[in-house]
Amino acid sequence: xxxxxxxxxxxxxxxxxxxxxxxxxxxxxxxxxxxxxxxxxxxxxxxxxxxxxxxxxxxxxxxxxxxxxxxxxxxxxxxxxxxxxxxxxxxxxxxxxxxxxxxxxxxxxxxxxxxxxxxxxxxxxxxxxxxxxxxxxxxxxxxxxxxxxxxxxxxxxxxxxxxxxxxxxxxxxxxxxxxxxxxxxxxxxxxxxxxxxxxxxxxxxxxxxxxxxxxxxx
Amino acid sequence: xxxxxxxxxxxxxxxxxxxxxxxxxxxxxxxxxxxxxxxxxxxxxxxxxxxxxxxxxxxxxxxxxxxxxxxxxxxxxxxxxxxxxxxxxxxxxxxxxxxxxxxxxxxxxxxxxxxxxxxxxxxxxxxxxxxxxxxxxxxxxxxxxxxxxxxxxxxxxxxxxxxxxxxxxxxxxxxxxxxxxxxxxxxxxxxxxxxxxxxxxxxxxxxxxxxxxxxxxxxxxxxxxxxxxxxxxxxxxxxxxxxxxxxxxxx
Numbered sequence: 001x002x003x004x005x006x007x008x009x010x011x012x013x014x015x016x017x018x019x020x021x022x023x024x025x026x027x028x029x030x031x032x033x034x035x036x037x038x039x040x041x042x043x044x045x046x047x048x049x050x051x052x053x054x055x056x057x058x059x060x061x062x063x064x065x066x067x068x069x070x071x072x073x074x075x076x077x078x079x080x081x082x083x084x085x086x087x088x089x090x091x092x093x094x095x096x097x098x099x100x101x102x103x104x105x106x107x108x109x110x111x112x113x114x115x116x117x118x119x120x121x122x123x124x125x126x127x128x129x130x131x132x133x134x135x136x137x138x139x140x141x142x143x144x145x146x147x148x149x150x151x152x153x154x155x156x157x158x159x160x161x162x163x164x165x166x167x168x169x170x171x172x173x174x175x176x177x178x179x180x181x182x183x184x185x186x187x188x189x190x191x192x193x194x195x196x197x198x199x200x201x202x203x204x205x206x207x208x209x210x211x212x213x214x215x216x217x218x
Numbered sequence: 219x220x221x222x223x224x225x226x227x228x229x230x231x232x233x234x235x236x237x238x239x240x241x242x243x244x245x246x247x248x249x250x251x252x253x254x255x256x257x258x259x260x261x262x263x264x265x266x267x268x269x270x271x272x273x274x275x276x277x278x279x280x281x282x283x284x285x286x287x288x289x290x291x292x293x294x295x296x297x298x299x300x301x302x303x304x305x306x307x308x309x310x311x312x313x314x315x316x317x318x319x320x321x322x323x324x325x326x327x328x329x330x331x332x333x334x335x336x337x338x339x340x341x342x343x344x345x346x347x348x349x350x351x352x353x354x355x356x357x358x359x360x361x362x363x364x365x366x367x368x369x370x371x372x373x374x375x376x377x378x379x380x381x382x383x384x385x386x387x388x389x390x391x392x393x394x395x396x397x398x399x400x401x402x403x404x405x406x407x408x409x410x411x412x413x414x415x416x417x418x419x420x421x422x423x424x425x426x427x428x429x430x431x432x433x434x435x436x437x438x439x440x441x442x443x444x445x446x447x448x449x450x451x452x453x454x455x456x457x458x459x460x461x462x463x464x465x466x467x468x469x
Binding site for chain 2: 119121127140141
C-alpha cells in the first residue's frame, strides 16, 4: 500500500463525496414531504386514497432501486419523450426521492399512529378540526419518534446512492471504481470506505443530537 | 335547557351500553353520575360531545339538535363544522388528563383559543395566566406536563377546557387516575367551579363530592338510569335494590 499515492486520490474522492451527500440530503428531504402525504393518505378513511398510497408503497418498496433508477433514466424518455430527464443528477434524485418516500411514509404512519388516542379526543373536545389536530398536536409529537428511524433511513440512502454510479453519475462509488480501473490500485477502496463510514458517523451524530433536543418534554 | 337526551341508545357492535337514556340538565345545575364500572356513565358523557355516536335517539345541546339517529342512521345531517360549532360550548376533562405533552402548561391552555377562536396571542396569554391562578398553578406556567404531578396535570386540563369559555363542563372520572392524596386539590377546583355557577356533569366515584356538591345524583347500571334525585334522596334513602347494593359497597 502506497500511502503517498492514495492521498493524491483524495481530492477526486471528495468531489464524488459531494455528489453522494447532495443526493442523500435532497432525496430524504423530498422523500419526507412526499412520505408525509403518503402517510396521511394511508391513515385516511377514504379507501380510494388509502388504496392509491398502498399501491405506491407496494411498488417502490417491493422492486429493486436500481431498476427504478434505470426506468426513470433510460425507459421513461422512450415511453414518454416529454419525460426526458437528460440530467443524470436530476434523474437520480427523482428515483431516490420516490423510493425513500415509500419507506418514510411507513415510518411516518407508524409514528402518527403511535400517538395516544386521548390526544385526538382532547383536541376534538377543544373544538379543533382534523387538520388543526394533525398540525398542532399530532405531527409535532411524532417528530421525536421519527428521529431514530429517519436517521436510519438517511444511512440507508447514503449507501443506496452508490447505485447511481450505474447510470454514470460520478458519485463517490463511481470515482472509486474509475480510479481502480485506471490505476489498478486495489487499495483505493480503503480511503473510499473511510469516507462512507465518516459520512454515516456524521449523520448518526447529528440525529443523536436532534433526538436529545426533542426529548426535553419527556 | 342546557342538555337534553331523548331515548338514547348506544351499541358497541351487539353490546348495548346505553338503554333508553332520558336526561335533562338545566343551567347552573351540577349533576353527578355514579354507578359500577361498565354501567355506561362515561359513554353517556362521550355521546354528548360527539366523541361517541349514539345509535338511537336525540341529543340537544343548549336547545340545538346535535344528533338524531335511528339504528345508527343519521337523520339530521350535520357537517363537521356544525358539530364543532355546537360542541364548542362543552368543555371536557378526561380521566387520563390528555394534556399535550409537547406544550407547557400555559401553551396547553392557550392553544385552542388561539387556533380555533383566533384569539390574539397576548389576550390568550392573559386569559391563560388568569386561569392558572384560578387553579392555583401560576408557578407552573412554563413546565411541561411530564414535570407535573397528576393532580397538577388535571388542574391544567381543567384550565385548558375553561379557556374555551364553555357553558357546560363534562368531567369523566377526573380523579380516578390520581393518587389518593392528590384527589382533594382537583375536587377543590371543581367545587369552586360549581360555586361559580358552572353547569357541570360529573361522572365520579367520589361519593363525598357527589353528596356535597351535586344538585342531583344519577345512579346508572347496565346502561340504564335506574334512579335519580337529590344527593339526600339517593344516599340516605335509595329506592332501588341495586342502588342500595352499590352504595353499600362503596360507602
